[in-house]
Amino acid sequence: MKALLLVMALTLAACAQVPAAELPELVSIPGGPFIVGSDRTEREMAYRLDEAAYGHSVTRQSKWYESEPDRREESLSTFEISRTPITNRQYAEFIATTAHAAPDVDPATWRGYKLVHPYERTRRHAWTAGAVPKGREDHPVVLVTYADAVAYAAWLTQRTGRLWRLPTEREWEKAVRGTEGRMFPWGDDWNSARLNSHDRGPFDTMPVGSFPEGAGPFGLLDGAGQVFEWTATAAGTERQVVKGGSWDDSGCGVCRPAARHTRPANLKHILIGFRLVAE
Numbered sequence: 001m002k003a004l005l006l007v008m009a010l011t012l013a014a015c016a017q018v019p020a021a022e023l024p025e026l027v028s029i030p031g032g033p034f035i036v037g038s039d040r041t042e043r044e045m046a047y048r049l050d051e052a053a054y055g056h057s058v059t060r061q062s063k064w065y066e067s068e069p070d071r072r073e074e075s076l077s078t079f080e081i082s083r084t085p086i087t088n089r090q091y092a093e094f095i096a097t098t099a100h101a102a103p104d105v106d107p108a109t110w111r112g113y114k115l116v117h118p119y120e121r122t123r124r125h126a127w128t129a130g131a132v133p134k135g136r137e138d139h140p141v142v143l144v145t146y147a148d149a150v151a152y153a154a155w156l157t158q159r160t161g162r163l164w165r166l167p168t169e170r171e172w173e174k175a176v177r178g179t180e181g182r183m184f185p186w187g188d189d190w191n192s193a194r195l196n197s198h199d200r201g202p203f204d205t206m207p208v209g210s211f212p213e214g215a216g217p218f219g220l221l222d223g224a225g226q227v228f229e230w231t232a233t234a235a236g237t238e239r240q241v242v243k244g245g246s247w248d249d250s251g252c253g254v255c256r257p258a259a260r261h262t263r264p265a266n267l268k269h270i271l272i273g274f275r276l277v278a279e
Contacts, residue, residue, distance in 0.1 A: 023160065024082035024090060026278055027175070027219045031078035034174045035181025037069035038258040042183055046253030049190055053199065053250035068258050071181060074170060081167055081175045082275040084208035084221050085140035085229060086152065088132040094155050095130055102127035103143035105268045117248075117270060125205070125270045138207040140227045140273035146240045146265035149230045149274040156276070163279040169233035169241045169260065171277060176216050176223035176244070177257035184256060185216035185223045195225030198250040205247055224255040227273040228263075235262035246271040 038046075047060040059065070088103075095102045104126040110119045124133060125142050144152075146166075153164040167175065176185050184190065192199035194214035196206045209221045216223050228242040235241050239262045245255030248271055253259065263272065 022090065022093065023156075024086060024276060024278075025084070026080040027083050028080050029076075029078065029171070029175050029218055031076060032179070033073050033075045034179040035071060035177075036074045036170060036173055036258070037071045037181075038065070038183075038256070039071040042071070042256070042258065043068065045183070046251070046256060046259070050251040050253045053252070059251075059253060064261075065253060065259060068260060071258075076171060076174055079167075079171060080278045081171065081220065082278075083219065085227055085273045085275045086149075087138050087208055088127075088141045089137040091141040091144075091152060092132050092137075094152050095127070098155060100148070100151055100155075102130045103141060103148075103268070105143055109268070113267065113269075115269070122270050136205070139205040140208055140222070142205065142227060142270050142273050143268045144230075144273065145268055146230050148268075152274075153276055164276045165279070166230055166232040166274060167277045169231045169243065172229065172231050172243050172275075173257050175218060175220050178217035180217075182217070182257070185220070186214055190252070192252070195245075195252070195255060196222070196247050197225040197245065197252045197255060198248055199252065201225070201247050203247060223257065225249065225252065228261070228269075228271050230272060230274040238265045239263065240265050242272055 043065045046065050050059040051057050094100060105122055107119050110122060122143065127133065149166055153166060156164040182188060186194050195211055205227060212221065214224060215221055223244060225245050226247060227244065228246050229244050231241045231243060233241040242261055242263050245252055249255060
């Protein structure tokens, strides 16, 4: 399948090339071993961070972090991944040059999700007449389903002659935390000044790269907080693993690279965006 996509891309690339300035900036992740998952000590720390921030034990009682694999060593080949989540600006050319629907959600669909956020809160993220919300050009694109992210990757593949795709859960985790199994991208100590979370943030998305001090060991940005990110890893029927935590989270146990959650693949959420791997 990958070979077929690449052949198609090379055929179309001569007709339409994306200028380099419009492509997502990439960081290279070296091949080799890395630590994945968490141990009891890390999970306990995550629950305590949440309890201190929220004043209750809901994440502990709901066993949010018990699905994380036990800390162990795995290995991956070298790959490249976008330094930040894909932005509204980057997504806009895809919308402008295709018949794909712009990021938005209708009231009935939103109510059907049964999320805690009121529908009115989605309006600041929704596009109008195919246009990016004013002042949010460099914010992560949200209100995109898993299929929307895959479609953007396929479009970018056709436009550039290079294969783009969503990262697997393991690729995402290595890119964000490095090889030593850090609890957070920057190290093992929690610091709310290094990410966009509800602890200090505006309770909203922000321009990508706003927290350079939160960079991971390979220079990847916004790997904790900001928005959850779709991965290519399936989690049962029509569900995908999402990683990273968001601007809505406090604590922030869920912002750890080892943390994992699943969401319906057809969900359009104001907390979920994506980044891509390039081959």
